Amino acid sequence: MQALISSVLLLASILKICTSSESDWCYQTQVECGSSSCKGPDVWHEVNEQCSKSRQSPINIVTKKTKLNHLLTPLKFTGYQEAFRSTLKNNGHSVTITVPHVATVSEGNLLNTYRAVQFHFHWGKDGGPGSEHTVDGEQYPMEMHIVHMRQDFKNLDAALGDPTGVAVLGFFYEESASSNRKYDGFIEALKNVVESGSNTTIDGISLSNLIPSEGNMTNYYRYSGSLTTPSCTEAVVWTVFENPIPLSHDQLSAFSKLKFHGGKSMVKTFRPVQPRKGRVVYRSGSSVLLASFTLLLLCVTSALGLSQFN
The missing domain is CATH 3.10.200.10 (Alpha carbonic anhydrase)
Structure with missing residues (x-):
C-alpha cells in the first residue's frame, strides 16, 4: 500500500511539473513532458x-x-x-x-x-x-x-x-x-x-x-x-x-x-x-556602387568623346 501511495504521489508531482506553466511561452529546448509543460514556438499563437x-x-x-x-x-x-x-x-x-x-x-x-x-x-x-x-x-x-x-x-x-x-x-x-x-x-x-x-x-x-x-x-x-x-x-x-x-x-x-x-x-x-x-x-x-558606376560611366563617356577627335 505504501509503495502504491508513493507511486501516486510521484505521478502527481510529475503531472504538476508538466502542467504548472501551461500558459507560459518558452523555447523549444524547454518543452518537456510532451507539449504540456509550456508552449514552444510552434504554438506561440496560442499565447x-x-x-x-x-x-x-x-x-x-x-x-x-x-x-x-x-x-x-x-x-x-x-x-x-x-x-x-x-x-x-x-x-x-x-x-x-x-x-x-x-x-x-x-x-x-x-x-x-x-x-x-x-x-x-x-x-x-x-x-x-x-x-x-x-x-x-x-x-x-x-x-x-x-x-x-x-x-x-x-x-x-x-x-x-x-x-x-x-x-x-x-x-x-x-x-x-x-x-x-x-x-x-x-x-x-x-x-x-x-x-x-x-x-x-x-x-x-x-x-x-x-x-x-x-x-x-x-x-x-x-x-x-x-x-x-x-x-x-x-x-x-x-x-x-x-x-x-x-x-x-x-x-x-x-x-x-x-x-x-x-x-x-x-x-x-x-x-x-x-x-x-x-x-x-x-x-x-x-x-x-552608384558612385563607382557613375565614375565608370564618366570614364567611358570621356573615352568615347576623345575617340571622336582621333
Whole structure:
C-alpha cells in the first residue's frame, strides 16, 4: 500500500511539473513532458494570436533575393559612446540591460529618430548555432538586439501600437581565436545572473563598445517584421548588420551557463525563422556602387568623346 501511495504521489508531482506553466511561452529546448509543460514556438499563437500573422520575425535572409536600396545610407548614432551604469537581469528567457540615458539612431532611411530602450541576446549551446536571423541558411552562434522606440512615443507599449513604432538593430556574433576584451566586464557580470530572476549592477559599458565600429556597419539588411517573442507584435523596422562581432569560444559559452526558470540550462534561446510571405528585404551599399558606376560611366563617356577627335 505504501509503495502504491508513493507511486501516486510521484505521478502527481510529475503531472504538476508538466502542467504548472501551461500558459507560459518558452523555447523549444524547454518543452518537456510532451507539449504540456509550456508552449514552444510552434504554438506561440496560442499565447498570442499575433504570432501567426504575416509579418513575423526572424527570417532567413536570402542574399540573392534582397533588393539594393540606395537610400540605406550609414546610420547616425547619438549617445552610443556614453558610458553608463545599469542593471543586467536574467528574466528567465534571456539577459537584458536597460539603456538609462538618451541614445538614438536615425538616418539610413529610418523615417524617424528612435531612442534605445534595452538590449538582449539570443544564443545556441556552448557556442553552437543560436542566432535568430539566418543568412542564406547560415545560423550564427549568437545575436544581439538593441531595441529602440520612436522618440515621439512616451513608452514602448505605446510605440508597439504603430507599424513603425519600434526599430531593432540586430548584430551577429562569430567565434574568434582570441577573446574580445571589450566584452570582458559584461561576460564577468553574467556569473552574477545565473539564476532566473537574478540581477546585478553593471558599470562603465557603452553601446558603441559592444557593436562594430561605424565604418564596419555600412552593410546591412532592412525589412518590416515583428518582435521575436510573444506578443510577436508586428511593429518593428528591422536593421540586421552583415559584419559579425567576434567573441571567443569561452565568451560565447558563458551564456549557456545561465538558467531558465525552473533551473534548466538556458540554451538555444531563439525562435525558428518565419515565412517571408512576399516581404522585400532591402540591402544597403548602393551609394558606393552608384558612385563607382557613375565614375565608370564618366570614364567611358570621356573615352568615347576623345575617340571622336582621333
